[in-house]
Amino acid sequence: MFFRDRYNLTPRDLERYLGEALCRGGEYADLYFEYQATTSLSLDESLIKSASQGISVGCGIRVLSGEKTGYAYTDDLAPEKIVRAARTAAQIAAGPGPVEPVPVNAETGLHNLYPAAGVALDGDLLAKLALLQRADQAARACDGRIFQVRAGYADENRHILIATSEGRLTEDFQPLARLSVLAMAREGPNIQRGMDGGGGRVTLEYFQTVRTPEDFAREAARQAIVQLDAADAPAGEMTVVLGPGWPGILLHEAVGHGLEADFNRKKVSAFSGLIGRQVASPLCTVVDDGTMPGRRGSLNVDDEGYPTSQTVLIEKGILKGYLQDKLSSRLLGAAPTGNGRRESYQHMPMPRMTNTFLLAGEDDPQDILRSVGRGLYCVTFGGGQVDITSGKFVFSASESYLIEDGHLTRPIRNATLIGNGPDVMTKVTMVGHDLRLDHGIGTCGKEGQSVPVGVGIPTIKVERLTVGGVG
């Protein structure tokens, strides 16, 4: 109802625009209306140095004709501007077509995954500022060696409306909030940093009850202090144990991207043609689930108007399926999985992950550590990246420990881990019972588009992985 109330956009208008989009005979068209209001606040040196708010509005129009896509957008929702964009996108199809309205009907029975659905995150700026000030105080109070703290709060209230020439009309209101804290510790000339953050499709209440600014601050400060005593990372192949939660970025990079349907449709992924084949140890079941309430990667509907779902990518080591968007599912004759996502109305949708995780196993996390003679235990990571064609992926451990004779002996400095997607999961020999999802900090980039995602993993043991330290 948002676009009807604010922009007087009626179903009749949508039907007319869709008709215009198909005026050259395209086979499918969709309209993506977006209104996004953002707030961003940052604290540095105990001062609120930056506060900003913004509004962006627009409509993206897509026309599919065979394997071809025409795309146009406008940031002006005046009818003549939308019609012009629709006719521009229509040019992708070569023929004449009927210019007649395409009927649409509102979809019903959608997920309801966000708490206090419809309650916007706007309003109480002072309450948001207070979160930053609390984080600053808590981090500084942790340890006298913490000398710099930066904290940031950002939220967005996104309203979307999607109308397709197949007649589906979907609306969603997608709130998203994130709090992040960076702490720096100093001991003589030795300076180290620690970072933590989290949030999701939540209200401010989340930061009062579920994870507080103090939680984030203490975690960031703890990491920075630990790093003060860290030794150089080793180099070469060794056993790696990943702790639960955010280290799930391994799955995101090693297998997730390689299972996005666009790459597989084009046969440029290292996983192309491997459906039904063993790509992981039988201990591994990997799932992408956009339906987890309140999660950063969750959505009631994807950006093509399909409900999100739970998709099993790998079941007991066997590759089961891909993450689909409209175009790929149409060309591959597969069912949509609700993974068609885009950064904004200015971007074409493509298959993307939501929340990607490995199901829990049966091992005790302590037993996993005890089983390692010499190796690395990684608990916190920075970002990662993958070359989907060769399958090579990296992710950077920002907090890790040397394991010697089953015990953690000392913290290790930053090191990048590198492996090969299609075989790293075959080297998983133990899976803990402690599955955890990350706290809601992840942003995934693909072809220049960023979208929020979640990852998760229980403690796992990877028999062999290359650790990129200085030796």
Added chain:
Amino acid sequence: MTSVASQVIHRALQTGASDAECVFAEGEEFSANVRLGEVESVKEAGSKALGLRVLIGHCSGSAYTSDLSAAGLEKLVESAVGLAQITSEDPCHGLPEVGELGSVGADLDLFHEDVRDLPAEEKIALAKQCERAALDLDSRITNSEGGSCSSGWGRRLLVNSRGFQGEYRRSLCSVSTVPVAQSGEDMQRDWWFTIGRSFATLEPADQVGRRAAERALQRLGAVKVETKRVPVVFEPRAARTLVSNLFEAVSGDSIYRHASFLAGKLGERVAAEGVTVVDDGLLPGGFGTSPFDDEGVPTRRTLVIENGVLRSYLLNSYTARKLGLKTTGNASRSLAGNPGIGPGNLYLQAGPHTPEQIIASVQDGFYVTELIGFGVNMVTGDYSRGAAGLWIRNGELAFPVHEVTIAGNLNRMLEDIEMVGSDLEFRGAVAAPTLKIREMTVGGK
């Protein structure tokens, strides 16, 4: 639009701001992707938006909007002024001094009409030609992620309450392709591109395609090597990432927060002799060129590292005040928030050695053509990234290597730059020639 921006400033001052700065950006884009000879997608659109930063004394607030209606602009002003009322007083916040404002008069060669006017069919043809040349080079090029042609042009306008008013237009176009090479089970991709401010300055599309294909082919049969410490040579595409790392390390924000391994080292030796790094915002037609920065300060040429000695940080007016220095005209902002810092054309100056001479100087070492991942810690300089490339044996490129890491510390790596190549060229705002680093750890088996 100048009058709209001036009105917004005027309105902000009326509403309680003591200073205000308004930036208006508009642009249009056209891009075409082709794959295996067929058009895959065509995108065409335009957008515009306004950003406003206000100061109430030394408190700052900002807002942006794409809604340029009277109501939208009123809300913009209200929002920015409201935010400035809740932020902290910070004596370093403020617009540049009147005497610091200004714009470079010379023609900087930033806009060419052909980027806008070349018909869509011809742009699509360039993408096809580029991909075709890659596919035709060798039978082992079996697939492609596609070829593309992107073009964009736009206008940026900045007005502030201290009398600055300036605008400039820019155009940009590029042609690229991502071929896939295959040999048995082994599949490798690589990419190449040409970029310019006019289609007239682009390299021939077929030449770009062939180069991309050669790069993908040379990766076939790549192996993982033993872990060892060896000399590492960065080809220009990889070497420029080191200059990007250096940019972060010398930008004022990292310096005043002690978040850089170069903080406090002005005047000290931080790199090998023979290493000179320049930030030049005035290079005609450059990808980082503009007549003024995002605070209305004229851009300039700044010597960052001179023969190994750190001569200057890169600053905007906020970080200059924090550090008791002068702005270097490197303010950079999106429509939202306070200005950050951006490079002009930042490059490591070419040296005396050809790339062949550099490779010939290595008995046993690694020639890096691609880096992936984010394993660089600016605070400590710790460096560890995923890499692919070619192994150098007895002064020659011997065989392809992948699934390895290279690790070191940026501090040390800068001091260990043993040879600087003569092959500097700009394919973006940041550039470097081939570089040889005395020793790093290559992590493999």
